[in-house]
Amino acid sequence: MSQEATKHCATDSAQAFRALMEGRRAIRRFTSEPVPEQVIQECLATAVLAPSSCNLQPWSFHVVRSPELLLQLQTVCLNQNAAKAPLIIAVLARPDTWKAACTNVLKYWPEKDVPRSIASFYMSIAPFQYNQGFLGALGLFKRLLIGWTGIKRPVMRGPNSLAEMQLWAVKSSSLAAQSLMLAFQSHGYGTCPMEGFDEKRLRKVLPIPKEAIPIMLLAVGVPGERAVYNPRLRFPIGQCVTWH
Numbered sequence: 001m002s003q004e005a006t007k008h009c010a011t012d013s014a015q016a017f018r019a020l021m022e023g024r025r026a027i028r029r030f031t032s033e034p035v036p037e038q039v040i041q042e043c044l045a046t047a048v049l050a051p052s053s054c055n056l057q058p059w060s061f062h063v064v065r066s067p068e069l070l071l072q073l074q075t076v077c078l079n080q081n082a083a084k085a086p087l088i089i090a091v092l093a094r095p096d097t098w099k100a101a102c103t104n105v106l107k108y109w110p111e112k113d114v115p116r117s118i119a120s121f122y123m124s125i126a127p128f129q130y131n132q133g134f135l136g137a138l139g140l141f142k143r144l145l146i147g148w149t150g151i152k153r154p155v156m157r158g159p160n161s162l163a164e165m166q167l168w169a170v171k172s173s174s175l176a177a178q179s180l181m182l183a184f185q186s187h188g189y190g191t192c193p194m195e196g197f198d199e200k201r202l203r204k205v206l207p208i209p210k211e212a213i214p215i216m217l218l219a220v221g222v223p224g225e226r227a228v229y230n231p232r233l234r235f236p237i238g239q240c241v242t243w244h
């Protein structure tokens, strides 16, 4: 491809991406039209292309289509309009899956042989980094160790507690959640991320492991009438950007 053609292509994809982002709004009213399973599958496969810390992919998804469960989720979501969607996907952050994920990286490595540096990273460095021990005791020890070694040279200072592991998992899972919303948007479906729900009751409706953190319930469907409540509002960009 010529340089000129490459430039055109980049401009086209930048415009297409901008349009996708502009087109996504929080949709609060849906029709009852179901979202085809094929679309859901494709969107989930797109969502997990999101980057994740050390590629440990600390996320999981509960796809809810059953009318009985959807009805129960409406109550869990405080009966807000967005929750009356034909599809709800609970996006979970998984601070507890790092160990299995280290094994999985080696198991699913996309080449015949796992490079030695990769094997050593996932067999010793990553497990040391993410293991916080019983009740976080190892994390405390690592904090002291890092405090000491960090006096002389730059070091990575976390995650070194169970709370930091939760934050660690939430960061990567939020990227997957955003990717999932954009994937549905690209298929012409509307979404609304919801954190307005009762987590305790959610855990009674869905079999969520106790260590998992439900970060968002994503309502998905065909936008109904008056689906968007307000015009878009964003603060002036200068307010949140610092140039150096």
Ligand SMILES: Cc1cc2nc3c(=O)[nH]c(=O)nc-3n(C[C@H](O)[C@H](O)[C@H](O)COP(=O)(O)O)c2cc1C
Residues within 6 Å of the ligand: 024, 025, 026, 027, 028, 080, 082, 192, 193, 194, 195, 196, 197, 216, 232, 233
């Ligand atoms: C983490 C998170 C939680 C949200 N929770 C809710 C919610 O419970 N109910 C709701 O109607 N909208 C919810 N929203 C949607 C926001 O209100 C919405 O994104 C924001 O007002 C900006 O509007 P826009 O997405 O249309 O640009 C949530 C958004 C995020 C990112």
